[in-house]
Amino acid sequence: MDIRRADSGRDAEAVAAIYAPYVSDTVISFEDVPPTAAEMAARIDRLTNTHEWLVAVDAGEVFGYAYACPHRERAAYRWTTEVTVYVDPGHHRSGAGRALYKELFGRLAAQGYRTALAVIALPNDASVGFHEACGFELVGVYRRLGFKLGAWWDVGWWQLDLA
Numbered sequence: 001m002d003i004r005r006a007d008s009g010r011d012a013e014a015v016a017a018i019y020a021p022y023v024s025d026t027v028i029s030f031e032d033v034p035p036t037a038a039e040m041a042a043r044i045d046r047l048t049n050t051h052e053w054l055v056a057v058d059a060g061e062v063f064g065y066a067y068a069c070p071h072r073e074r075a076a077y078r079w080t081t082e083v084t085v086y087v088d089p090g091h092h093r094s095g096a097g098r099a100l101y102k103e104l105f106g107r108l109a110a111q112g113y114r115t116a117l118a119v120i121a122l123p124n125d126a127s128v129g130f131h132e133a134c135g136f137e138l139v140g141v142y143r144r145l146g147f148k149l150g151a152w153w154d155v156g157w158w159q160l161d162l163a
Helices: 008-025 037-047 096-110 125-133
Strands: 002-005 053-058 061-070 080-087 115-122 137-148 151-161
Touching: 002 096, 008 037, 008 053, 008 061, 008 080, 037 061, 053 096, 061 096, 080 096, 096 125, 115 125, 125 137, 125 151
Parallel strands: 080 115
Antiparallel strands: 002 053, 053 061, 061 080, 115 151, 137 151
16 A cells, blocks of 8 residues: 555546545535545645645555645634545555554644544444544534434544644
8 A cells, every 4th residue: 555645637536436425325424416526636636735635545546535624714723624534445444544644644743733623423433433543532522513314413523633
């Protein structure tokens, strides 16, 4: 497995394919419609101007990705970032998610970011366990914040000190 910076031209299609079932079939993402490869390319290009977007590759195939994005636009939040990781289900429990996050966190810390936030739709024991194993701590839960697949879902916020 190699981890490298995402390239919108060659990685957007694979990233969109990995993400699509999380959008269509779960509440892990609160998006309703899976973004196209073109939309993913635009997201990669937009975010990599200030943050990191990484892909995990094996035998030339992208099978996972992690990225950071701004938490809020106000200046006081400029040292805080939200992070997320998605891995193709065929590679779950392979260590890819942890490896992506480890590389992402190192790069973010080198850029001067101090805090990483993870947002998790609840319940999601697998994601909570993964994030807590990566050092995140629960800081709060918003109740019935998102409506998807015919139900209201809670959203938890986890925090990691990068400094």
